[in-house]
Amino acid sequence: MHNISIFFTFVSVKNTNRYFIEIAFDGRAYHGWQIQPNAQTVQQVLDQALSTLHRQPIHTVGCGRTDTGVHATQLYAHFDLDRTLVPADIPKLLYQVNALLPLDIAAKRLLAVAPDAHARFDATRRSYEYHVHFQKDPFLRGRSWLLRDVPDVAAMNAAAAILLQYEDFACFSKSHTQVHTHICHITHAEWLWANDNQLVFHISANRFLRNMVRAIVGTLVEIGRGEHAPEHMHTVIQSKDRSAAGASVPPDGLYLTEVAYPYL
Structure with a gap:
């Protein structure tokens, strides 16, 4: 983990807001995507980085599961926030989450989506x-x-x-x-x-x-x-x-x- 200063603007709202995050990863160091009790996984590391950045517990839902050692050049996950991110701050947020992620996981895009959008069930x-x-x-x-x-x-x-x-x-x-x-x-x-x-x-x-x-x-x-x-x-x-x-x-x-x- 890197020590970085986190500065970006939030607009408070009553309802949660849903976001898609696109990532890529080298899977050699991970026991797949999905969180497991006694093994390091991609989802676990991503959730920790997002939770640190947003100062609230973040639980992502992935588009599917990958097995131990499998790689991804594109994987989407969704998560909810109790606030709205200002679009102009998203590039800075991506930079900051990448600074928190290890070198073998990269955040590529962050997108605001509809409240009922689902990374797994909506994939065609x-x-x-x-x-x-x-x-x-x-x-x-x-x-x-x-x-x-x-x-x-x-x-x-x-x-x-x-x-x-x-x-x-x-x-x-x-x-x-x-x-x-x-x-x-x-x-x-x-x-x-x-x-x-x-x-x-x-x-x-x-x-x-x-x-x-x-x-x-x-x-x-x-x-x-x-x-x-x-x-x-x-x-x-x-x-x-x-x-x-x-x-x-x-x-x-x-x-x-x-x-x-x-x-x-």
Whole structure:
């Protein structure tokens, strides 16, 4: 934490006011987004910084949860204040909250929203990337998954296209997780080369199940290694059985990259 002077203008009002904050973070030092009793999380650190800045308890609600070691280039959370922030002071406030946050978490935007706006329930699309590389690189350690052999990208993309034909993805949901539905609407799933050494899986949907992306990538990599034909994806999804899918890949290469809202 840094010692900084906090000066900005508040206008007192009777009702609370809701704000969205956009952040990015390197997830290596954190046990995911959501607050846990005995582990450091991104939400915990963010709440502490905002509470210190506003001199009142702040409890954020995130657009979703990320697992231990997973990164985000864009994540939104909302929180309420018992006062209105003057728009002209928001750039200064962002500077001040960034001074309170550690170097691996950055506050990017702060937005006033409607009182009933919800960071989780109002999101219409979420996008993830999963990064893999094929040559040892110390600068990618913890940020990408190192694979020894280059898989068959065409086969993986053929299998990824099959995902768009289904809505029930129980086979990719973490076991013993309480969810109301396994229905997700995937709109994009594709592997693309970032450079000669890096391959990135891009996937977008209205929502994702816990551990879903890592299980999908594990299944696709098995297909890319020739263990199954691309059509095997039909069998996996239709089984609705987590044991039919591939193993979950490490969290290192996973990034939440975009969260979309109808009013942002």
